[in-house]
Amino acid sequence: MSPIPKRGLVAVTGAAGFLGGWVVRQLLDKGYRVRACVRNADDPARTGFLRAMPGYASGRLTLHSADLDQDGCFDDIFKGCHGVAHISHVSGYEDQAYISRVCDHVIASINSSGSVTRAVVTSSIAAVISEADLAEIARRPVFFEGRYPDEMNPKRTPERGQGYSMAKLVAERAFAEAAELSGTWDAITCCPGDNVGPIQSAHQKDMGPWQHLIEGMLKGELVQTGAYRPWMTVDVRDDAACHIALLESTEVKNGERFIAWSTDARNVEDICADIDRLLPELAHDTPTVVDPFPDRIRAREAEFRGIWAMADLRNDRIRSVTGVTFRPLDESIRDCVESLLSVAAVPVKRRAAAA
Numbered sequence: 001m002s003p004i005p006k007r008g009l010v011a012v013t014g015a016a017g018f019l020g021g022w023v024v025r026q027l028l029d030k031g032y033r034v035r036a037c038v039r040n041a042d043d044p045a046r047t048g049f050l051r052a053m054p055g056y057a058s059g060r061l062t063l064h065s066a067d068l069d070q071d072g073c074f075d076d077i078f079k080g081c082h083g084v085a086h087i088s089h090v091s092g093y094e095d096q097a098y099i100s101r102v103c104d105h106v107i108a109s110i111n112s113s114g115s116v117t118r119a120v121v122t123s124s125i126a127a128v129i130s131e132a133d134l135a136e137i138a139r140r141p142v143f144f145e146g147r148y149p150d151e152m153n154p155k156r157t158p159e160r161g162q163g164y165s166m167a168k169l170v171a172e173r174a175f176a177e178a179a180e181l182s183g184t185w186d187a188i189t190c191c192p193g194d195n196v197g198p199i200q201s202a203h204q205k206d207m208g209p210w211q212h213l214i215e216g217m218l219k220g221e222l223v224q225t226g227a228y229r230p231w232m233t234v235d236v237r238d239d240a241a242c243h244i245a246l247l248e249s250t251e252v253k254n255g256e257r258f259i260a261w262s263t264d265a266r267n268v269e270d271i272c273a274d275i276d277r278l279l280p281e282l283a284h285d286t287p288t289v290v291d292p293f294p295d296r297i298r299a300r301e302a303e304f305r306g307i308w309a310m311a312d313l314r315n316d317r318i319r320s321v322t323g324v325t326f327r328p329l330d331e332s333i334r335d336c337v338e339s340l341l342s343v344a345a346v347p348v349k350r351r352a353a354a355a
Helices: 018-029 044-051 054-058 096-113 135-139 163-182 202-206 210-219 236-248 268-278 301-309 316-322 329-344
Strands: 009-013 033-038 061-065 083-086 118-122 186-192 194-196 231-235 257-260
Touching: 009 018, 018 033, 018 044, 018 083, 018 236, 033 044, 044 061, 044 202, 054 061, 083 236, 096 163, 118 163, 118 236, 135 301, 163 186, 186 236, 194 210, 194 236, 194 329, 202 210, 202 329, 210 268, 210 329, 231 236, 231 329, 236 257, 236 316, 257 316, 268 329
Parallel strands: 009 033, 009 083, 033 061, 083 118, 118 186, 186 257, 194 231
Antiparallel strands: none
8 A cells, every 4th residue: 555645634643642742743743634533622720731832733633532442432533644643542442342342433434534544553572572471572682573472381371461452463463454454544553662751741640651650750759660671761752753764765565563672671770770860960869770570580580681681672674664763761751751841740859958
């Protein structure tokens, strides 16, 4: 199928979210017309930042209420659109039948649009590296598009915390298979890393979860990540640029997936310490990391960190088809912190002398 035309019409689901908001802004900056899909277009707390964009005043940006849980909610919105950036999160990830149903009705809206030629579907690195057995990472340490979690592992169940990863794969396959069957549009998957960067609206500090975790750090809360995994990051602005470039690219084919990350990896305690290093004027009182895990997990900390250290993160493919240059993580952390302060008025726990 064909890429979307320059300055064409694009529908963005999840447009009030952290990533979705940046996709909307960058599409407008590139001259596109945008239909921004949100749960409630009349909620000023979540849509005010969209209405403040210049494209809204001119009419290039329009807002549309669409509850993802309601079949047919995108039928009218997608009509006439050239592309769809499907970024929206479902209500939950534990019920795989529910995930399939939501995919089916979004796909039905694309099929009935009569105009969409490409959809970019947001997946996650959880659909690449989420292993029920961490030793699998040691066996297959190269993290690239052709890698999938070990789906035959009997521990890979929603009850064991694998629901999100499983659901993302359900969506990837559902869209690719439907597009192939249709023959009129193609589905490209984007698997973002851990999104870090500036928020555009105060409500986004509670979404993420990565910017929400940085909010907690500013307040003096620092919790160790599960299995001692380092953050494997992408700046949210670069992630948005990847989504748009995949809509535009002539080099991609239906069913292909691309990982959007910078290949920067950093431990959570180091991310927290970076706040004071990058913004010493804040006099941030860097908290001590809290490890909430039972003794049997703590006893394996060195082993887990050693396994993660083997990980070989690749982004060759996304760079080759998009030309995106990824920002350094330091820039993402700095801009995230400053936006949390300026946009959401997050309080900072400061060192005693500074306070």
